Amino acid sequence: MLAFHPQQPVVRTPVFEGPLDLLLYLIRRDGIDVRNLPIAHITREYLAYLDLMESMDLGIAGEFLVMAATLCQLKSRELLPRDPDVESEEEEEDPRERLVRRLIEYQRYKEASEELSLRPWLGRDVYVRPAAEVDPADRPLARDFDAFALLESFYATLEAHAEGEPVHEVELEEYSFTERVQWLLRELDGGEPVPLMRILEKIGGRAQRVLTFLALLEITRMGMTVLEQEGHLAPIAVASVVASEDADLSSLPREEAG
Amino acid sequence: MSDEVDNLIVLPGVSVTLAEEPTDEVEEIDGLAPPDPEFLLAAVEAVLFGSDQPLSTDAVRVALNVELEGAVESALEMLRADYQERGAGIELVEVGGGWQMRTVQRAAPYVARALGAKPVRLSRPAVETLAIVAYRQPVTRSEVEDLRGVECGGVLRSLVSRGLVGTVGRTDDPGRPLLYGTTAGFLSFFGLGDLSDLPTLRDLREMQSDDPAEGPVPLPED
């Protein structure tokens, strides 16, 4: 029994996947044509190898022993004188032929597996992109809310945060069209163009903004104010061409009674 | 009238914005506009880069919303040729019925080192079993064991758990044993386009003549 010493020169011996693997090794080692399998020789070598494995305390799997039995059976069969009648009857089941066929077939798959081993393996020879979570910024937006939700959010925000008067629905009739024109012209005194948006933002109530906007359209039509837009993308600005005190408001539409 | 006013008031900048955005853009974006022809190659490249799985020509076509399949196919071929010509570190390969970007084999040791990952291993029994399943599929465990001459249950299980082999049904034999076959992961792992890309068995012709149906192998006497 050998003891394992790391410094000792190592004994190298092939590892076999099974009895067929061992047989193929012996056939190749001894330069034997598998079709011309010398049963007596191969049986002797096979058993010798099992002895070696045993002497090294390597466990011998059951499959190896089954094959040993098969080989011994074949060998004894060959030693017997051949009876032509029995031979023809048993031809289909000739165990030796069957063994040869198994060996050749096993060799085919061994070779195929060697070719597979030479291919570029993923993770050994070639690599792909690691799976990555999609950047949330690149993921599509869920269509779980519509423009009405947007509107509700808008008003909710205004009511929650606006420092000025909250957006209320105010009756249109409470406001004077003329008063709105006067307010607009006062805002625009000085002649400098003012962004339309900024004017409208000064107005708290939505209805009042409607009225103011209508007033602006009216005095622009009358030539008291001009709307400017510097470029295609620029905001609209409003400028007055008359001073608020000098404006002639007599031609403004009459206000309807309450 | 009042409707208009409402909208105008709420949206002071409406005319500005409207002028800047053509309204017919809406349809295009809803159905995702296909890439401009000059961006097609780049879009194909990005889509393949972003996927860790092989993508079929059709999957690429759908992702890009390109109607014409030929356009995507020729873009894929151009991209593959482009990588080859400039000796890139990446190549475009057809595996498992799809296209995939992979590092070139020559770069493998550097990539492995950068990843700090040990190269993937398969034991010799595993590769042998895999070869038998690949060439004989669909195949039962006992058929594999007959061919290899050893018990294969554990090896088969580990191949299944690695996604290289899967069960594809059962035979009608007593006990209805499971049938095993290779998976798309198998093709991808070995860089095979499909099963017909498997190397042909070297002894195939010999084996065919060995087939008992064609007569017994003539054995010279000892």
Add this chain to the structure above:
Amino acid sequence: MSDEVDNLIVLPGVSVTLAEEPTDEVEEIDGLAPPDPEFLLAAVEAVLFGSDQPLSTDAVRVALNVELEGAVESALEMLRADYQERGAGIELVEVGGGWQMRTVQRAAPYVARALGAKPVRLSRPAVETLAIVAYRQPVTRSEVEDLRGVECGGVLRSLVSRGLVGTVGRTDDPGRPLLYGTTAGFLSFFGLGDLSDLPTLRDLREMQSDDPAEGPVPLPED
């Protein structure tokens, strides 16, 4: 069949699995030869491709076992320029002190589609901000912040990167702050022909009061 010789084990008593591992593998990686100069660019490309983390110049240098740092740096720069010049679908970016390959922004919708990415929900701050921009456009950041009462820079940026909001100009105020407005992508997302299709408060009220479905369900008497 010299392969068999490779599958040797050291006897006695050494486990069978050792046989599957070529013993010289460790040495190979330790003494990994740096890529030939003509393969350097490709090796850098492969290493970055294979990594999901940004790699520092030094990490790339170590992976390639290249002594000279300048060589890797110039290879990285060349690679970046190369992608840019040919208008690739991939770009090389320096993020967080490392280099990373990623798809170009323009290709993002296609990549997301290819991956079947799950949709994300807009956060409440994002919806609020979007609502303000939609109904008050053109609007500056500080105006949005006044209305919401909180800082909105990040939310606005994310809406811009989502393509729902864009800059439409600048005011004449000191510092000339940017003006934001909604985009064509915004219209398409909400299925609006143009901004005048945005619902008004009146629409909302009509819906709530007139739509019988919205009203309380009459309970049947017991």
